[in-house]
Amino acid sequence: MDYWHNILYGFSVCLDPMNLFYCFVGVFVGTLIGVLPGVGPVATISMLLPATFKMSPVGAIIMLAGIYYGAMYGGSTTSILVNIPGEVASVVTCLDGYQMARKGRAGPALGIAAFGSFIAGTFSVVALTFLAPPLATIAIKFGPPEYFSLMVLGVTMIIYLAHGSMIKALMTACLGLLLSYVGLDNISGFERFTYGFPTLEDGIGLVPVAIGLFGIGEVLINIEESIAKREIFRAKLSNLMPTRKDWKDSAMPITRGSIIGFFLGVLPGGGHVLASFASYAIEKRFSKHPERFGQGAVEGVAGPESANNAGAGGQFIPLLTLGIPASPVMALMLGALVIFGLQPGPLLMTRSPDLFWGVIISMYIGNTMLLVLNLPAIGLWVQVLRIPYPFLFPLILLFCLIGSYSLSNNKYDVLVMVIFGVIGYLMKKVRFEGAPLLLGMVLGLMMEDAMRQSLIMSGGSFHIFISRPISAAFILTALALLAIPIVRGGKKILMDKILETEA
Amino acid sequence: MSSAGPGEGDLSPGRVFMKRYDRVCSLICLAFAGMIICLSFSVPMGRISKPGPAFMPFWVAVTLALLSILLWVEAGRRKESSAPVPFLSGEGRWSSVMMTVGALLGYAFLVEPVGFLISTLVLLLFLFRFIGNLKWWVVFTGMLLVTLMTHVLFKVALKVQLPAGLFRL
Numbered sequence: 001m002d003y004w005h006n007i008l009y010g011f012s013v014c015l016d017p018m019n020l021f022y023c024f025v026g027v028f029v030g031t032l033i034g035v036l037p038g039v040g041p042v043a044t045i046s047m048l049l050p051a052t053f054k055m056s057p058v059g060a061i062i063m064l065a066g067i068y069y070g071a072m073y074g075g076s077t078t079s080i081l082v083n084i085p086g087e088v089a090s091v092v093t094c095l096d097g098y099q100m101a102r103k104g105r106a107g108p109a110l111g112i113a114a115f116g117s118f119i120a121g122t123f124s125v126v127a128l129t130f131l132a133p134p135l136a137t138i139a140i141k142f143g144p145p146e147y148f149s150l151m152v153l154g155v156t157m158i159i160y161l162a163h164g165s166m167i168k169a170l171m172t173a174c175l176g177l178l179l180s181y182v183g184l185d186n187i188s189g190f191e192r193f194t195y196g197f198p199t200l201e202d203g204i205g206l207v208p209v210a211i212g213l214f215g216i217g218e219v220l221i222n223i224e225e226s227i228a229k230r231e232i233f234r235a236k237l238s239n240l241m242p243t244r245k246d247w248k249d250s251a252m253p254i255t256r257g258s259i260i261g262f263f264l265g266v267l268p269g270g271g272h273v274l275a276s277f278a279s280y281a282i283e284k285r286f287s288k289h290p291e292r293f294g295q296g297a298v299e300g301v302a303g304p305e306s307a308n309n310a311g312a313g314g315q316f317i318p319l320l321t322l323g324i325p326a327s328p329v330m331a332l333m334l335g336a337l338v339i340f341g342l343q344p345g346p347l348l349m350t351r352s353p354d355l356f357w358g359v360i361i362s363m364y365i366g367n368t369m370l371l372v373l374n375l376p377a378i379g380l381w382v383q384v385l386r387i388p389y390p391f392l393f394p395l396i397l398l399f400c401l402i403g404s405y406s407l408s409n410n411k412y413d414v415l416v417m418v419i420f421g422v423i424g425y426l427m428k429k430v431r432f433e434g435a436p437l438l439l440g441m442v443l444g445l446m447m448e449d450a451m452r453q454s455l456i457m458s459g460g461s462f463h464i465f466i467s468r469p470i471s472a473a474f475i476l477t478a479l480a481l482l483a484i485p486i487v488r489g490g491k492k493i494l495m496d497k498i499l500e501t502e503a
Numbered sequence: 504m505s506s507a508g509p510g511e512g513d514l515s516p517g518r519v520f521m522k523r524y525d526r527v528c529s530l531i532c533l534a535f536a537g538m539i540i541c542l543s544f545s546v547p548m549g550r551i552s553k554p555g556p557a558f559m560p561f562w563v564a565v566t567l568a569l570l571s572i573l574l575w576v577e578a579g580r581r582k583e584s585s586a587p588v589p590f591l592s593g594e595g596r597w598s599s600v601m602m603t604v605g606a607l608l609g610y611a612f613l614v615e616p617v618g619f620l621i622s623t624l625v626l627l628l629f630l631f632r633f634i635g636n637l638k639w640w641v642v643f644t645g646m647l648l649v650t651l652m653t654h655v656l657f658k659v660a661l662k663v664q665l666p667a668g669l670f671r672l
Contacts (some may be wrong), residue, residue: 050663051657051661051663053663054661054662054663165574165577167570167573167574167577168525168528168574170566170570171532171567171570171571171574174536174563174564174566174567174570175532175535175567177559177563178535178539178560178563178564178567181559181560181563185556187556188547188555188556190546190547190555190556192546192556192557192560193539193542193560216607219603220600220603220604223596223599223600223603223634224596224597224599224600225596389635390631390634390635390636390637391631391635391637391641391645393630393634393635394626394627394630394631394634394635394645394649395649397603397607397626397630398623398626398627398649398653399653401607401610401611401614401626402653402657402663402665405614405665405666406657406663406664406665409664409666411611411612411614411615414607414610414611414614415608415611418604418607418608418611421604421607422604425600429524430521430524430525430528431521432528444559447559448559451554451559452553452554452558452559455551455552455553455554456552456553456554459552460550460551460552460553
């Protein structure tokens, strides 16, 4: 099958009325949760996962994917109008987006964010369409050592990108790995760390942990900090169309953001958050007037918003071609695929072409729907922002409870969710991030299996990880990423000592 | 007056510095790692050419223990420059956090015997009124509407199995 045949096949799958409906529901819910601060795509996908069990696998994944990239669009609205990022990737959009709104330019800011997101989102889907098949062909040649090294790189990347302390991120990833080992060992069937509780034999569920860390934990923080006090931009949104000058200023940031975002999204552990930050830094560096950044520069909105949408598309590549999740959201997608009896990886394209091409092509349609939802229907989202938090949080908690319980109709899942909700709250307080824990938890068993198989293959020699070129490249990159902050830290200590001596 | 430096003396809620928290976290993680290391000895370790089920957990726990020690040392050396971390203090609302957690735990244990509809009504009443401080008419309208809508959406439309409970509702 050639590309065009595949693309047409994908369209035939996703133009099915039910799949179109699921796509719309996905992008609508995605925009909604993107707009609402405190509910991210991880918690939402976790909550809605059990509701997809009665759907077709293609429809379910189309909807879940829609939630993810829809959230990227919605996140910018809150950043621009309320100065609170609706989604982590929209943090940098607050810097210039809110300043534009304060200067009476909220409309063009929202407009350029939506157009930039659409252009970048479409670019990433085109790139995904053409890059995924050759990558899947290469991935077939991967053995356990390559998989292990790639997963090490993925975990390292997410640690490297941690906002705070790298030691804390490493510790959180280790905790995630350890949590994944609870239950029956995949290879020997031996029971590990279950303390005799039959409910732990199947391990600790990813979904209750994700809902707890990212849903309940966030709500508890908001309850304590009284988010009800947020100030909402009240001026009338009259003109959403950016001016000719805005377009001229934004053309290159959108182009650069699309490219940077996509390639950072492809990297395991990279993703849309890094993409938006990298884009902002690059635009500031490229600008002839960097002093305008932070004062309402349209480039500061166009670049990062394009980058985070392109990154969201790029993240599907490692999942669909290698079966490795690049982020917590992709980990949940992986979980969903496995629940539906599908094994993501290089063979997905040939074994389930309807899902592979249907999901990719649904993103073209979803991006178009999002443009309509985020421009003419912007008024709706502004109204959503005005829902008082005391009314909103019980709803979020109820959806968390239903999502967690209905996963296997087991109250222990709810208990696990509440426990991890408290842990998530405490982790936020002491600045430990949840993402490395969740990714560690997902990759833990896969990494363990790959490592044990590799060692059996090599007769116990770790040399196998560096004697195979692809594996060696992944390991060396991971080591370099870990070394960078150490070298930087050492340099800083040295400079401080020199300055102290000079003083 | 306390002469202790930042993070060393004042432990009243909302006045604790990050380095103190980091040290507490490092101890908790160290204890957890120690527990896993001990438990690993009760599971076959295997040998390097054929690693057993305890191999990875053991070495990951050792790594966690080393990182915990590193965090302890790093926190001790750090010059604290940032503001104290508010903890269980946000405008006196920490009691709301506790009550919310209690309500969720209560829901977890009651949802099966009592059923989805009744336990959800009670939960929403509690959250809307006692945590959200909404007016009574909003509380009653909200709890009835939300319970009904979630029941229709999940149980009727999406065919999600929700517990019927005592009254088979």
